[in-house]
Amino acid sequence: MKNDKQTKIYDEIYKELMVNYQSLEETIKQKKEEKNVLKLKNELYNKCLDDHLLEKGSKFIKEHLEENKQKVKDIDREVEELLIKKDAFRIELEVFQKEFRD
Numbered sequence: 221m222k223n224d225k226q227t228k229i230y231d232e233i234y235k236e237l238m239v240n241y242q243s244l245e246e247t248i249k250q251k252k253e254e255k256n257v258l259k260l261k262n263e264l265y266n267k268c269l270d271d272h273l274l275e276k277g278s279k280f281i282k283e284h285l286e287e288n289k290q291k292v293k294d295i296d297r298e299v300e301e302l303l304i305k306k307d308a309f310r311i312e313l314e315v316f317q318k319e320f321r322d
Contacts, residue, residue: 230320237316241309248302255295258288 265285272278 230316234313234316234320237309237313241306241313244302244306244309248299248306251295251299251302255292255299258292258295262288262292 262285265281265288268281269278269285272281
């Protein structure tokens with residue numbers, strides 16, 4: 221049987237792990253939403269280029285499109301890294317729960 225002081229410490233550790241895990245989940249969700257917005261903008265830019273390729277403003281539309289494509293790639297890399305961190309916290313939580321229950 222664990223004493224009250226130990227239990228309190230375990231509770232604090234568990235809460236910290238859960239907050240970190242949930243924070244990562246929320247960040248991943250936000251990044252994915254941001255990516256979806258960028259993809260919609262890319263569709264818009266592509267449509268503009270299809271309809272107005274030879275007009276003077278098309279140069280800037282191409283620049284916006286390329287910037288957004290790069291942002292999408294950056295977000296993909298960020299999400300991949302966040303998913304790895306999330307998995308690490310999941311593992312820590314599982315091990316902690318198993319050890320705490322014993």
